Amino acid sequence: MxxxxxxxxxxxxxxxxxxxxxxxxxxxxxxxxxxxxxxxxxxxxxxxxxxxxxxxxxxxxxxxxxxxxxxxxxxxxxxxxxxxxxxxxxxxxxxxxxxxxxxxxxxxxxxMTSEMVMLVRGDEERFADAAGFAADEDLLMAAQPGTTPFYVGVYEVLDGDEANPRIQMFETFGAGVQALRAGDVDLVLTDSTAGEGYVSASDGALKIVGEKLGTEEFxxxxxxxxxxxxxxxxxxxxxxxxxxxxxxxxxxxxxxxxxx
Incomplete structure (x- = not known):
């Protein structure tokens, strides 16, 4: 290499x-x-x-x-x-x-130390923070089961119900991002490391909104x-x-x- x-x-x-x-x-x-x-x-x-x-x-x-x-x-x-x-x-x-x-x-x-961020489509205007997302019951979030973003989404963004139907499960993080870009979901929570990488490579199709939701070490x-x-x-x-x-x-x- x-x-x-x-x-x-x-x-x-x-x-x-x-x-x-x-x-x-x-x-x-x-x-x-x-x-x-x-x-x-x-x-x-x-x-x-x-x-x-x-x-x-x-x-x-x-x-x-x-x-x-x-x-x-x-x-x-x-x-x-x-x-x-x-x-x-x-x-x-x-x-x-x-x-x-x-x-x-x-x-x-x-x-490495990273922080959790909210990844959305580049043209998203319906919400700009976690509270705005939680308030609109029509909005969906992508997550991988058992991951830190899943638990942050459940307990810090939504209502603490791990079976909340607003959380759509995907086998891979990349599949969740693809669903976001396609409009099938409206939010992906991720560490800032991955989020910034996807935004950088998206040519404006993705952006990060809201405050950071916590710090994690890798x-x-x-x-x-x-x-x-x-x-x-x-x-x-x-x-x-x-x-x-x-x-x-x-x-x-x-x-x-x-x-x-």
Whole structure:
């Protein structure tokens, strides 16, 4: 994967001692689950290549820790069970660190902080915030079951009823966004990372409205007691210390927005 000049410069500035202190995983394969539905974290570009912030981050960790990532595409609802059961070694999917999930999988240290936003069509004028959406019973929301946006939609936007028919379920986040663009639903709640990525790529077809609805931290997930957790945490700390995480943010949240 070709690195941006900014990222390359940051890596050249890394302290040699940091790399020497990291664990060596001996070149082993690490199977990583991914959905490819959260631009700019991970998605398919116009040529169909899998790219994004998380791909770059894991590729960088693989170099530093000496492992070979093997990507396995799977749906969101299958991801946490697959990791919990040890079917894959690791997953990346903009996964919010939550106590209930930590009961079945282990999380890495946070690698990114994001906030929940309201994604709507670019010409939406019927509501401009959560209260406006909730007040109009004809409006529908897309969500994936079991996700943070689903629970925020239920308990912070609507009435606390998880079976509320105004929440239309979709297997993937991308399918929900497609339904939004087609007019089948009127709102998608998502972390600001994915929301800004979709808006940037939509050529005006999508926008974000209202106040942010909360803050969440993302982490990679692993089977419980995996020896990868400590190694990945060490790599995240080193990448934060030497500026690599900042360089990735610049590449995917600034350059990507400008279409570069």
């Amino acid at each position: 070709t690195r941006s000049p900014i990222l390359a410069a940051a890596l050249l500035a890394a302290l040699p001692a940091a790399a020497q202190d990291l664990p060596d995983l001996g070149g082993r394969e690490v199977v990583v689950a991914v959905e490819n539905a959260y631009p700019p974290l991970q998605f398919l570009d116009a040529e169909g290549a899998a790219v994004g912030w998380e791909y770059d981050a894991v590729a960088e960790m693989a170099e530093r820790l000496n492992f070979e990532p093997v990507w396995e595409v799977m749906s969101w609802d299958a991801t946490i069970p697959a990791v919990a059961e040890g079917q894959v070694d690791m997953a990346m999917n903009g996964i919010t660190i939550r106590e209930d999930r930590a009961e079945v999988v282990d999380f890495s240290a946070p690698y 982490g990679f997930i692993f089977p419980q007691d995996s020896d990868l957790v400590g190694a990945v945490d060490a790599a995240i700390a080193a990448m934060r210390a030497d500026g690599t995480l900042v360089a990735l943010n610049t590449k995917w949240f600034l350059d990507y927005k400008m279409g570069e």
